[in-house]
Amino acid sequence: QQQVKQSPQSLIVQKGGISIINCAYENTAFDYFPWYQQFPGKGPALLIAIRPDVSEKKEGRFTISFNKSAKQFSLHIMDSQPGDSATYFCAAPAGSARQLTFGSGTQLTVLP
Amino acid sequence: EAGVAQSPRYKIIEKRQSVAFWCNPISGHATLYWYQQILGQGPKLLIQFQNNGVVDDSQLPKDRFSAERLKGVDSTLKIQPAKLEDSAVYLCASSRQKDRGRNEQFFGPGTRLTVL
Numbered sequence: 001q002q003q004v005k006q007s008p009q010s011l012i013v014q015k016g017g018i019s020i021i022n023c024a025y026e027n028t029a030f031d032y033f034p035w036y037q038q039f040p041g042k043g044p045a046l047l048i049a050i051r052p053d054v055s056e057k058k059e060g061r062f063t064i065s066f067n068k069s070a071k072q073f074s075l076h077i078m079d080s081q082p083g084d085s086a087t088y089f090c091a092a093p094a095g096s097a098r099q100l101t102f103g104s105g106t107q108l109t110v111l112p
Numbered sequence: 113e114a115g116v117a118q119s120p121r122y123k124i125i126e127k128r129q130s131v132a133f134w135c136n137p138i139s140g141h142a143t144l145y146w147y148q149q150i151l152g153q154g155p156k157l158l159i160q161f162q163n164n165g166v167v168d169d170s171q172l173p174k175d176r177f178s179a180e181r182l183k184g185v186d187s188t189l190k191i192q193p194a195k196l197e198d199s200a201v202y203l204c205a206s207s208r209q210k211d212r213g214r215n216e217q218f219f220g221p222g223t224r225l226t227v228l
Binding site: 006034041042043044045046049089091095097099100101102103104105 | 116152153154155156157160162167168203205216217218219220221222
């Protein structure tokens, strides 16, 4: 069973600050690592994803940094806003059908 | 496009009772997933369908859980009989078969089950 270890469990930042969430994964030959965002009472929604042939991907204020040799990837939220307050999950594919295994989640709170 | 629909949104039952959840995926999505999300944890895959065939049900507790996807569209997940530890949010998701490389999954709002 593919394991994905996510940290920290919770994170509190001030508005305008940088939020950083980390994930580590086990051996995998697959090539897709997404981050999902979940608001209370809603299902997770894809935020941003990366392939390991690049070390970084940026979409607006959200950036994924990928370190293939260390089997780690992280999400950086620049200029964090109160509207970013949510739970964030990293995921990695496993199995022949590329089932996603999710991390345990990080509850982000951005203070106004 | 319309999102993944799930019903009911909330369900409260006594232990040993039965319950069923319904999911309607995004039109044209061949792959359908059921996840269990226990409070404070990430979603855990229970079963994956490709059209109306099961791809993976290795984490489905088959002594009490069952799922079907008739005609490759809607799906139902049933628990019979329920246990206290089944209290969780049950999420349905779907993805395009041709987008399998990215495997972007679109989630419904979930059904929150409370077993008393």
